[in-house]
Amino acid sequence: MAKDLLFEIGAEEIPAGFMPNILGQLKQLAITKLNDAHLPFESIATYGTPRRLALIVTGLADTSADISERHKGPSASIAYDTEGNATKAAIGFARGKGIDVADLVVEDGYIYAETKTAGVPAKNIVADLLPELIHSLNFPKSMHWGNLDAKFVRPVRWLVALLDEEVIPVEFATVTSSNVTRGHRFLGADEIIIANPASYVQTLKDNFVMVDQDERRQVITDQLHVIANEKNADIVWDDDLLEEINYLVEWPTALCGGFEDSYLSLPDAAIITPMKDHQRYFPLVNKEGKLLPMFLTVRNGSNHSIEVVQAGNERVLRARLDDAKFFFNEDRKKSLIDRQEGLTKIVFQEGLGNLADKTERLLQLGRVFAETCGLHEDATVVLERATELAKTDLTTGMVTEFTELQGVMGKEYALLDGESEAVAEAIFEQYLPRFAGDVLPVTEAGKVLSIIDKIDNIVATF
Incomplete structure (x- = not known):
């Protein structure tokens, strides 16, 4: 008779960025080890929240094949x-x-x-296999805790190992397996008995843990769009941000917050970056694409006292935007061209001088590449001006505080300084592409500046 297997590793909060890879590893390792043991099964699923990794194998044979x-x-x-x-x-x-x-x-x-x-009973195979799964998982960073030699992504606090209703004995870092898990840290019960693997997902849901990450992701998406529609607004969508939020919560509840209109005088990037990269908020825009003084975020909990949570998020964002406003106003006291002297104080690479030295190398490279690539005279002029200003935004308070804005603020400040749109765009495009799948430079000057900047990084460094 076929059986179901549940294995849950309960831990302190696991970094959201690690979760997709860990769940993929857990599933593939289980498939490989079960196949190696010649133990047939129907399906395997992995689930994850900030506090748990779970594996459910359905239709597991009683014994391995002869x-x-x-x-x-x-x-x-x-x-x-x-x-x-x-x-x-x-x-x-x-x-x-x-x-x-x-x-x-x-x-x-x-x-x-x-x-x-002869075939081996599934119970015996699983008892050997589950500890191997724990030890076989790899993480970008692992932890020791207490005086133990065991390593894991975060300290392990409980283990659940069930073959149907039977507890499979597993021990890791002095923690022994049982049929007892834990609910949401604040809303659920501290001890929850899991009757069998089939009841796992619903039992946790009854204790405010939506363990299925796909279901959780869809719930978050739906909640965000419902609120945006109520506000007659569109979301500045980001799949990576959604994925991160998905692994930060066990029971998602979306909410909308706001900030003062006066902050909208800042460049959009100076508002959006603190929202998305620092606070994990989704910005909202109107139907014309103009930024609104509102944001969406997701709480790890129910809607109880949601207005208190909203006020707290607004207060934190206001402090971030105050910082951005201060840095912006201070930066505007000096134009980009007047910031060239500051490049001498920033080391590019030991043995390769400072950013002023790098700029000089880029100017020389630019002249060679402009001729070799057959750049038109106008594009050559744009390239030289953009190269002179390319690294100057690295001396600004805004980029020092929000490093993600290098090139972005360079473009904004160049336009405010009265530089041409072509020069401003080339300053932004110098860093493109920033990652696999990113957009590419489109202007002639931007393409060449992007190439020579990367060539200097590679050739000069190596």
Whole structure:
């Protein structure tokens, strides 16, 4: 009779960025180890929240399959003497395969040993397999805790291992398995008995833990869009941000917050970056694409006292935007061209001088590439001006505080300084592409500036 297996590793909060890879590893390791053990199953699913990793195997066979194997031995001329008696070579080969020498088979001039291994009960296989899963997982960073030698992504606090209703004994870092898990840190019960693997997902849901990450992601998406529609607004969508939020919460509840209109005088990037990269908020825009003084975020909990949570998020964002406003106003006291002297104070690379030295190298490279690439005279002028200003935004308070804005604020400040749109765009495009799948430069000057900047990084460094 087929059985179901549940294995849950309960831990302190796991970094959201690690979760997709860990769940993928857990599933693939389980598939590989079950196949290696010749233990059939119907399906495997992995679930994850900030506090738990879970594996559910359905339709697990009672025992592993019987294994029949055929082992090739030495040639028959070596295995038997001229009178047909088995030699030491044949006797040793048979003993090694656990069979009687009389059961050896001769075929094609060689001897063969045919062996059969009886299936092993699933309980025994699983008891050995589950600890292997824990030890086989790899993480970008692991932790020791207490005085233990065990390592894991975060300290392990509980283990659940069930084969149908039976607890499978597993121990890791002094924690022993049981049928007891934990609910939401604040809303659920501290101890929850899991009757069997089939009831796991619903039992946790009853305790405010939406363990299925796909369901959780869809709930978050739906909640965000409902609120945005109520506000007659569109979301500045980001799939990576959604994925991160998905692994930061166990019971998602979306909410909308706001900030003062006065902050909208800042460049959009100076508002959006603190929202998305620092606070994990989704900005909202109107139907014309103009930024609104509102944001969406997701709480890890119910809607109880949601207005208090909203006020707290607004207060934190207001402090971030105050910082941005201060840095912006301070930066505007000096134009980009007047910031060139500041480049001498920023080391590019030991042995390769400062950013002023790098800028000089880029200017020389730009002249060569402009000619080689056949740049038009106007584009060449744009390239030289953009190269002079390319690194100057790295001296600004805004980029120092929000490093993600390098190039972005360079473009904004260049436009405010009265530089041409072509120059401003090239300053932004110098860093493109920033990652695999990113947009590429489109202007002629931007393309060349992007290339020479990367060539200088590679050639000068190596």
